[in-house]
Amino acid sequence: MSEQRFGDQVAVRRHEHVAELVLDRPKAMNAVSTEMARNITEATAAIARDPGVRAVVLTSTHPRAFCVGADLKERNSFTEADLARQRPYARAAYAGVLELPVPAIAAVHGFALGGGFELALSCDLIVADRTAVVGLPEVSVGVIPGGGGTQLLPRRVGAARAAELIFTARRVEAAEARELGLVDVLVPEGEDGTEALALARRIAANSPVGLRAAKRALRLGHGLDLRTGLDVEDAAWRTVAFSGDRAEGVAAFNEKRTPDWPGE
DSSP, rough: OOOEEEETTTEEEEEETTTEEOOOOOOGGGOOOHHHHHHHHHHHHHHHTTTHHHHHHHHEOOOOOOOEOOOHHHTTTTTTHHHHHHHHHHHHHHHHHTTTTOOOOEEBBBBBEEEHHHHHHTTTTTEEEEOOEOOOOOGGTTOOTTTTEEEEEEEHHOHHHHHHHHOOOEEHHHHHHHHHSSSSEEETTTTTTHHHHHHHHHHSOOHHHHHHHHHHHHHTTTTTTTHHHHHHHHHHHHHHHTHHHHHHHHHHHTTTSSOOOOOO
16 A cells, blocks of 8 residues: 655555545544545546546545535635635545546445545445444535535435535434435444445546546436437547457456456
8 A cells, every 4th residue: 555645635546546535634533625625526537537547435534523514614714715716626636526527435424424425425425434424514504515525415315305404504323324315324433444445445446548438428417408418428528438458357257257457
């Protein structure tokens, strides 16, 4: 395993073809400050540029929190002009996670609230342990979910359920979160990171060209009418149909061996 730091608050650990994006601001329970937002943006950009990465795990070093959302202590000192200037940095951080070109899995334990839960929602899958508490409480402090929550949550659980959760600002504990579809996999306490990495490794065993194309089709096609969505899928299919990965995958299947993906 190798590690690269992006400022003092974010690290990327490489596990062969899996990149672990680590939130590492434990004294603030990973509250997203302006500096941390910049670090996340830089880290996700580096991951996106790396052709060797096939899957990403977003995790946290804090034992009791994945991420508690925006740094409200920092924001309390902001003027309105400061807040306006900070907004592009926050948006870029959430977009960096959302637009990762490979499958991304959030490993959630403890509090994942507000912007913290929005970071998890920006991933394709969420693995949570039984200590997880998730929610979008922004209206209780006079704002709205601004890291994608009003758009990502209804896509995950439906419009009415998302409305109830956002309007009430309530926190949801792990068992209910799994029932409602707020998280995808529920594991015993302390096992979210291990399970997320194991899942990422299973994903990363597949074609890197296929994974990127499948994610692109899933994301771009969502919400479109069926015919337009199928056109998006066809365009993605054409990027892999004549690739080296497709040729290797078919050959490996017929020869009953593990594929050696060329990644192109």
